[in-house]
Amino acid sequence: MPELRKDPITGRWVIIATERAKRPTDFVREKVQIRGSGFCPFCYGNESKTPPEIIAYRSDGSLRNAPGWSLRVVSNKFPALGIEGSLNRQGEGLYDKMSGIGAHEVIIETPDHHKTLAMLSPRQIEDVLWAYRDRILDLKKDRRFKYIMIFKNHGEAAGASLEHTHSQLIALPVVPKRVLEETGGARDYFNFKERCIFCDIIRQETESGIRVIADTPAFIAVAPFAPRFPFEIWIMPRVHQSAFEDSQKQEFEQLAVMLKDMLMRLDKVLDYPAYNYIIHTSPIPESPNEHYHWHLEIMPKLTKIAGFEWGTGFHINPTPPEESAKFLREAQVELTS
Amino acid sequence: MPELRKDPITGRWVIIATERAKRPTDFVREKVQIRGSGFCPFCYGNESKTPPEIIAYRSDGSLRNAPGWSLRVVSNKFPALGIEGSLNRQGEGLYDKMSGIGAHEVIIETPDHHKTLAMLSPRQIEDVLWAYRDRILDLKKDRRFKYIMIFKNHGEAAGASLEHTHSQLIALPVVPKRVLEETGGARDYFNFKERCIFCDIIRQETESGIRVIADTPAFIAVAPFAPRFPFEIWIMPRVHQSAFEDSQKQEFEQLAVMLKDMLMRLDKVLDYPAYNYIIHTSPIPESPNEHYHWHLEIMPKLTKIAGFEWGTGFHINPTPPEESAKFLREAQVELTS
Numbered sequence: 001m002p003e004l005r006k007d008p009i010t011g012r013w014v015i016i017a018t019e020r021a022k023r024p025t026d027f028v029r030e031k032v033q034i035r036g037s038g039f040c041p042f043c044y045g046n047e048s049k050t051p052p053e054i055i056a057y058r059s060d061g062s063l064r065n066a067p068g069w070s071l072r073v074v075s076n077k078f079p080a081l082g083i084e085g086s087l088n089r090q091g092e093g094l095y096d097k098m099s100g101i102g103a104h105e106v107i108i109e110t111p112d113h114h115k116t117l118a119m120l121s122p123r124q125i126e127d128v129l130w131a132y133r134d135r136i137l138d139l140k141k142d143r144r145f146k147y148i149m150i151f152k153n154h155g156e157a158a159g160a161s162l163e164h165t166h167s168q169l170i171a172l173p174v175v176p177k178r179v180l181e182e183t184g185g186a187r188d189y190f191n192f193k194e195r196c197i198f199c200d201i202i203r204q205e206t207e208s209g210i211r212v213i214a215d216t217p218a219f220i221a222v223a224p225f226a227p228r229f230p231f232e233i234w235i236m237p238r239v240h241q242s243a244f245e246d247s248q249k250q251e252f253e254q255l256a257v258m259l260k261d262m263l264m265r266l267d268k269v270l271d272y273p274a275y276n277y278i279i280h281t282s283p284i285p286e287s288p289n290e291h292y293h294w295h296l297e298i299m300p301k302l303t304k305i306a307g308f309e310w311g312t313g314f315h316i317n318p319t320p321p322e323e324s325a326k327f328l329r330e331a332q333v334e335l336t337s
Numbered sequence: 338m339p340e341l342r343k344d345p346i347t348g349r350w351v352i353i354a355t356e357r358a359k360r361p362t363d364f365v366r367e368k369v370q371i372r373g374s375g376f377c378p379f380c381y382g383n384e385s386k387t388p389p390e391i392i393a394y395r396s397d398g399s400l401r402n403a404p405g406w407s408l409r410v411v412s413n414k415f416p417a418l419g420i421e422g423s424l425n426r427q428g429e430g431l432y433d434k435m436s437g438i439g440a441h442e443v444i445i446e447t448p449d450h451h452k453t454l455a456m457l458s459p460r461q462i463e464d465v466l467w468a469y470r471d472r473i474l475d476l477k478k479d480r481r482f483k484y485i486m487i488f489k490n491h492g493e494a495a496g497a498s499l500e501h502t503h504s505q506l507i508a509l510p511v512v513p514k515r516v517l518e519e520t521g522g523a524r525d526y527f528n529f530k531e532r533c534i535f536c537d538i539i540r541q542e543t544e545s546g547i548r549v550i551a552d553t554p555a556f557i558a559v560a561p562f563a564p565r566f567p568f569e570i571w572i573m574p575r576v577h578q579s580a581f582e583d584s585q586k587q588e589f590e591q592l593a594v595m596l597k598d599m600l601m602r603l604d605k606v607l608d609y610p611a612y613n614y615i616i617h618t619s620p621i622p623e624s625p626n627e628h629y630h631w632h633l634e635i636m637p638k639l640t641k642i643a644g645f646e647w648g649t650g651f652h653i654n655p656t657p658p659e660e661s662a663k664f665l666r667e668a669q670v671e672l673t674s
Contacts, residue, residue, distance in 0.1 A: 004511070012514055015417050015437055041568065080352050080653045082338050093541045094534070095562045100339030100352055137493050151644030159643025168645070174341070176649035177349055197431070204430045225432045246626030276644035299647065306496025307488030308417075308505070309612035310619075312513035316417045 005226035009185040009197055014226040015018035015316045022230060022318040024269050024327055027302040031272045032155035034114055034163055039079075042108045042164035051075040053135060054105060057127055071127050072108040073135060079104035080170065087144060087173055103139055103171040107131050113164050116154065118263035120165075120218075122335070128167065131222040132279065133252075134170055136245040140284055145171040145283075147179060147283050150244070155274025158301045175283045183283060183292050190248060190291035196240050198293030201225075211321050213328045218254040221262055223321030223328070229299045230319035231270060231328070233262050236295040242282040244294045257335065259296070266300055274301040340657075342563035345532055346522040347515075347631060351563040352653045359567060359655040361606050361664055364639040368609045369492035371451055378414075379445045386411040391442060392471060394464055397573035408464050409445040416441035417507065424481060424510055440476055440508035444468050450501050453491070455600035457502075459672070463593035465504065469616065470589075472475070472506055473582040477621055481519055482508040484516060484620050492611025495638045514622045520620060520629050527628035533577050535630030538562075548658050550665045551598060555591040558599055560658030560665070566636045567656035568607060568665070570599050573632040579619040581631045594672065596633070601670040603637055611638040 003016045041049040044067040054073045062068020081102030089098045152167040153160040189197040205222045213221040221235045281294040340353045378386040381404040391410045397407020418439030428436040446465045489504040490497040526534040544561045550558040558572045618631040
């Protein structure tokens with residue numbers, strides 16, 4: 001008998017196939033491999049092929065928009081939203097629209113075309129996290145923006161159009177519906193219990209242990225109780241904090257190690273899968289707060305989303321999180337720095 | 338400047354790329370082709386390889402679970418939910434779960450392996466619609482079910498695992514979140530305006546005409562104002578009706594023609610794309626009602642869904658609906674019956 005499980009934050013139901021559970025090798029898909037052929041605008045020497053850099057980390061005193069950087073942030077060449085102008089909300093009969101104002105940036109995580117994020121050193125990954133923070137802090141000053149989303153698409157199946165490892169940032173003039181669902185659910189729980197639901201989840205998961213993948217003083221990685229996707233991972237800070245960008249130096253240090261560890265485990269267990277990750281953080285207007293707890297969700301792309309999922313928002317997950325957690329927990333990876 | 342548009346029913350925002358709008362030939366993807374190689378459990382003679390038939394349309398007096406049928410409904414061999422048992426709602430600390438009770442059926446639309454739904458005659462497509470209705474009416478008698486969803490995955494990219502043309506039905510013990518969003522939005526609008534929002538949309542679209550693809554006495558096909566996907570199509574009955582299964586004979590006749598017409602136009606304009614369609618109909622406990630209006634949504638699968646869409650629920654659509662409507666409206670297709 002399959003099991004219906006409810007995500008305690010959003011109220012989203014998931015069908016967990018408990019009987020014909022899929023093991024890592026049951027998922028047929030292409031391994032993500034870096035081909036390295038063809039022109040790449042994110043490699044050294046091609047800096048002029050991207051929009052001008054917004055920030056770059058350089059230790060050698062090299063020039064802007066020239067080689068020598070270790071990390072570089074540029075505007076997306078084909079931005080989904082435009083940075084200039086006012087919101088200009090309008091009606092059109094019963095419809096509503098506004099100008100597509102926002103920021104759309106690309107974080108080029110390393111000049112090395114042949115490395116994935118999982119292959120970077122914890123120190124380099126920490127720099128990626130600092131870059132996320134630096135950009136969020138800067139964009140928060142712009143009062144038009146209500147939400148800043150950081151995400152990464154790794155591999156073609158996960159929607160990456162360039163293989164050179166990078167993350168993206170989108171600053172939005174509205175708080176998106178899925179974010180409202182999550183923050184709203186967390187607020188309802190807080191109003192009822194006077195406790196943060198994520199803090200409660202961390203306590204319950206730590207106690208039971210069956211869905212824990214790794215546990216460190218500052219972060220815990222779990223397979224969530226009602227995952228939409230097989231082998232989904234949530235990395236949560238142990239201490240309550242509503243916004244990612246308010247994290248401290250030692251937290252970024254530990255998060256970098258944890259993130260590398262999780263990505264290496266996914267590569268090991270699932271043979272280099274495509275994945276998306278998203279930083280779930282508080283909307284700008286309501287941060288800091290007691291009810292929302294920032295975290296990072298990693299979603300390997302192993303299954304196809306079809307009509308049923310689109311119509312219902314229900315996901316069918318063929319691997320119970322207790323099993324995916326076991327596979328990931330038991331994987332042997334070596335974290336060299 | 339891109340445009341942010343809000344779906345008036347669900348409140349979902351969509352980014353419409355108005356400048357670098359993609360034309361039909363800009364989408365790179367595989368054409369859906371029927372290969373016909375290998376064993377197929379949906380072909381004549383293989384009836385014993387599926388679970389026993391629930392209903393079948395036979396005009397020649399042939400036997401159950403044997404050749405001679407023109408349409409056949411069977412249980413899904415690998416059901417996402419099980420039909421036997423009680424709901425058995427339980428807590429697990431702060432989590433909630435229940436048994437995965439439900440029905441999961443497959444509608445095999447024709448014995449002909451080499452035909453897509455678009456290639457069937459309007460009369461055959463009408464039979465598919467009658468089969469949907471027959472199964473809904475039967476399953477509605479089971480008081481455990483709150484929602485019945487009919488959907489179709491066409492092509493591997495849209496999640497179809499067997500190429501022999503078929504649709505699916507899932508009966509669920511809860512009303513899914515995405516359905517609640519839609520019915521809730523429609524109810525809010527009704528409470529405010531005392532009119533059905535879909536009826537208002539039909540009026541406004543008919544008047545402006547820019548997003549209308551086809552218009553018949555009983556049905557209208559439009560590219561919705563805030564489509565998540567390029568070339569998305571909604572087919573709506575002109576007369577208010579909350580549930581699909583309450584349609585009359587002449588409506589099914591006209592819907593069959595309209596559905597064939599739209600699928601042929603998609604094949605013509607987009608060169609045989611993969612697609613999903615979903616019948617959006619009222620939840621069982623609240624039907625009939627004045628606020629919700631059943632309709633069919635067709636979503637061609639042309640773009641990849643990546644981290645941004647997962648995190649926000651925001652979709653980036655590179656083709657304005659005014660343009661996709663124009664391409665689809667102007668396509669020349671011949672509807673032979």
